[in-house]
Amino acid sequence: AQSVTQLGSHVSVSEGALVLLRCNYSSSVPPYLFWYVQYPNQGLQLLLKYTTGATLVKGINGFEAEFKKSETSFHLTKPSAHMSDAAEYFCAVTVYGGSQGNLIFGKGTKLSVKP
């Protein structure tokens, strides 16, 4: 079985500061990992994903994440926060070829950006 833990339900940064959103996963088989962003009253938008290959994954809006197997982590970073980054972020895990519907979400981290 897979699980996801997002450390920190709320993260606040100043505009221009580094964004770091933490995600740790548990999986008995090689995972597929995702980060989604959700703006108020909207659905989820895929930021980036890791399946296989390069462990540093670059996504949209300047975000990137690094898959670290030894640490079972997939933290999301952005060098310089922008006001428009304020949203809810969800980390999710699934496995290749796994039963459909087993996309497991973390509880989410709300990112606030201060001017």
Add this chain to the structure above:
Amino acid sequence: GAVVSQHPSWVICKSGTSVKIECRSLDFQATTMFWYRQFPKQSLMLMATSNEGSKATYEQGVEKDKFLINHASLTLSTLTVTSAHPEDSSFYICSATPGTSGSNEQFFGPGTRLTVL
């Protein structure tokens, strides 16, 4: 590509009435669609998985007779909340997967806000 739409985006209904929410994959055929429910400030909870032409698979604790799911075609799935009550008020999100073997990537709709008075 891989756009999923939902209709309506929001709906307000009286207690006891039924509400239908549509989920459409606009530019791909979705062999599987998923329905999620999201309570305020919480994560997504998978309600059910629907495959085209077959009965939906419901997660434990989700009432099949209350949340009717129909996946009539490769581009359309509907969720009907029957005899809605205020506790059914929530944000309902669908997703769809193109069905590429093993990829499991889901594309999400914009969600439907249901308010039951």
